[in-house]
Amino acid sequence: MALAEPAALMGVLAHELGHARGRHSTRMAVEGALLGATVAVITGDITSVLASAPVLLATLSFSRSHETEADCFALQTLARAGQSAEPLARLLQTIAGDATSGAASVLSSHPSTPARVQLIRDPAAAKRQCS
Numbered sequence: 001m002a003l004a005e006p007a008a009l010m011g012v013l014a015h016e017l018g019h020a021r022g023r024h025s026t027r028m029a030v031e032g033a034l035l036g037a038t039v040a041v042i043t044g045d046i047t048s049v050l051a052s053a054p055v056l057l058a059t060l061s062f063s064r065s066h067e068t069e070a071d072c073f074a075l076q077t078l079a080r081a082g083q084s085a086e087p088l089a090r091l092l093q094t095i096a097g098d099a100t101s102g103a104a105s106v107l108s109s110h111p112s113t114p115a116r117v118q119l120i121r122d123p124a125a126a127k128r129q130c131s
């Protein structure tokens, strides 16, 4: 909050509302359980350690898609309110630290900051990812 200008906080709140509206925490639990069951059926008696790896990777993928959904909701909400999403993009860049790439991005629960900033700043990217 100390880093954010007030206009960026509106974007953060809109993003979080997107998670609530999409029921992402409930969906994560259900999707994780379904994936775990599916992997257990497919793999038979493989150890739970081995079985958990694809579940973890898929869960992280779900998490990244939920973040994109929440960003899309924030973009649409801010636009409807006549507010710019640019302060949110600047805040993301401010707090990003090291950008993830390559193998690290596979293990990330969030899309990369450059991808999120592009979604916010590029209407064509938003149209592609938010429809």
Ligand SMILES: [Zn+2]
Pocket (backbone or CB within 6 Å): 015, 016, 019, 066, 067, 070
């Ligand atoms: Zn989020």
